[in-house]
Amino acid sequence: MRILLLTIALLFSFYSTVSAQELILGTIFETKGENALTAQETMNGAILAVKKFNDSNQNFKIKLECESSTNEPLEIIRAVHKLTATKGITAATGIISENAALSAAPVFQAAQLPFLCTGAQLSGLTTPETPETFTLAVSDSKIGTDLAKYTFATLEAENIFLIRSDMNDSTAKQAESFSANFKTKGGTILSEMRITEPDPDLSYIMKAIEALAPLPQSDSKKTEDAMGVSNYIDEGAAIITQKRTPPPEIQEIEAVVIFASAKVSAKLLSLMKEKEMAYNIVGGTSFDMVAMKKPIASWSGNIIFASQASLTRENNLVKLFVKAYTELFGEQPQTGYAALGFDSILLLAHAAGTTGNPSVNIRTNLPAVNKFKGVSGEISFKNGSVEKPLYIIQSDAGQISLAAEMQ
Numbered sequence: 001m002r003i004l005l006l007t008i009a010l011l012f013s014f015y016s017t018v019s020a021q022e023l024i025l026g027t028i029f030e031t032k033g034e035n036a037l038t039a040q041e042t043m044n045g046a047i048l049a050v051k052k053f054n055d056s057n058q059n060f061k062i063k064l065e066c067e068s069s070t071n072e073p074l075e076i077i078r079a080v081h082k083l084t085a086t087k088g089i090t091a092a093t094g095i096i097s098e099n100a101a102l103s104a105a106p107v108f109q110a111a112q113l114p115f116l117c118t119g120a121q122l123s124g125l126t127t128p129e130t131p132e133t134f135t136l137a138v139s140d141s142k143i144g145t146d147l148a149k150y151t152f153a154t155l156e157a158e159n160i161f162l163i164r165s166d167m168n169d170s171t172a173k174q175a176e177s178f179s180a181n182f183k184t185k186g187g188t189i190l191s192e193m194r195i196t197e198p199d200p201d202l203s204y205i206m207k208a209i210e211a212l213a214p215l216p217q218s219d220s221k222k223t224e225d226a227m228g229v230s231n232y233i234d235e236g237a238a239i240i241t242q243k244r245t246p247p248p249e250i251q252e253i254e255a256v257v258i259f260a261s262a263k264v265s266a267k268l269l270s271l272m273k274e275k276e277m278a279y280n281i282v283g284g285t286s287f288d289m290v291a292m293k294k295p296i297a298s299w300s301g302n303i304i305f306a307s308q309a310s311l312t313r314e315n316n317l318v319k320l321f322v323k324a325y326t327e328l329f330g331e332q333p334q335t336g337y338a339a340l341g342f343d344s345i346l347l348l349a350h351a352a353g354t355t356g357n358p359s360v361n362i363r364t365n366l367p368a369v370n371k372f373k374g375v376s377g378e379i380s381f382k383n384g385s386v387e388k389p390l391y392i393i394q395s396d397a398g399q400i401s402l403a404a405e406m407q
Contacts, residue, residue: 022061023352025345026083026092026113030100033070034263037290038337039096042118044329045341046093052324053349060354062345065089069100076103084111090358091116093344096337098122098170105133114362118344119308119337121170121285126384134366134381136344138390140170143285143306144177146390146406147257151178151282152185154404155304157255159188160282161209163268164259166194174284174306175259190253195260202264206271209279214252255280262289269295280304288335288393297398309336309376310391310402321375336376336391343374377405 027046029039050062065086067079083092084107092108095101096119105125108115109132116134117125123139151157164175179189190212193205256279258265265286280302287296287305296303311322311333321342326332350372351365352358372379377389394403
């Protein structure tokens with residue numbers, strides 16, 4: 001709540017300091033829904049970008065018009081209509097969830113207002129028929145492909161236990177891409193458990209993991225064979241020999257791969273921790289949500305997950321961003337979505353230029369952006385979709401580091 005109040009205060013200060021020449025941008029974030037804390041971080045990143053831009057430009061300022069919503073379709077549509085009705089608005093950005101993006105994009109398209117979707121990873125959101133829509137996040141299909149490559153080649157986990165959403169959401173699409181690519185590389189999915197509801201009973205998944213645990217050596221079978229011999233006095237005798245056969249060979253789980261919502265993923269980690277399961281964990285971008293930070297920090301082993309930005313990589317822009325964010329909001333950003341919020345504002349300002357019609361400029365210039373240096377990496381666009389790195393983050397007993405940068 002303190003951050004939200006600070007956000008509102010900052011926005012009012014922006015409104016009072018803008019000059020006559022200004023770029024009016026709309027933002028819409030799901031700060032009232034399930035992912036409210038992560039959406040708030042993304043919005044904070046956008047606010048920081050406005051402050052940085054306005055501090056460094058004397059004659060040209062950015063003004064934000066903000067709408068907050070849940071990710072419910074009707075609420076999103078109402079919020080988008082409010083933004084599109086705002087006088088002088090040039091373009092809009094925001095939204096981190098797939099369903100919200102699917103609801104918002106057609107309304108922005110109908111209003112012919114450029115919309116840069118900040119965090120939704122939906123493949124196919126941009127098409128030749130939607131020239132007003134752009135995406136800043138790496139797509140679900142690439143996330144799954146990159147994680148499969150890293151899991152098989154770098155983590156060297158060839159036999160995995162897959163837990164995945166089957167709810168036609170972002171994590172489900174990441175899982176589909178991961179599964180197909182992991183198998184193509186020669187990996188084996190020992191068991192695949194599908195989640196079909198938002199808050200499932202996960203005990204059946206725990207039992208399935210336990211069933212694949214290696215059998216102890218003492219469980220091997222013992223057989224007795226009689227061997228006929230002579231005692232040289234023509235009396236039959238038998239020497240009993242014992243033969244121990246190894247237990248049935250079971251391929252050991254080398255990693256548990258989870259593509260599920262942050263809420264479900266957090267619960268899975270908690271249950272596995274209770275049962276003292278010490279597997280390597282691989283997760284999708286749902287692991288890079290504020291709700292996952294405490295479960296990840298308390299996991300004593302190794303967790304690998306995908307993120308749209310790395311806030312620990314050795315890069316001056318990243319270091320400056322983290323420092324400025326911390327100074328402005330009183331705490332460090334916890335997710336890569338904060339970086340996406342920051343980059344989205346500066347990309348729109350870059351594409352808008354300072355002369356001509358800014359909406360037309362964005363519509364024309366944004367698709368041509370090439371190697372723009374953002375906090376989330378070097379950014380280019382192709383047919384409305386972003387081309388930027390995906391980051392593989394490692395948590396080793398709660399210590400976060402950058403494991404790989406996937407181009």
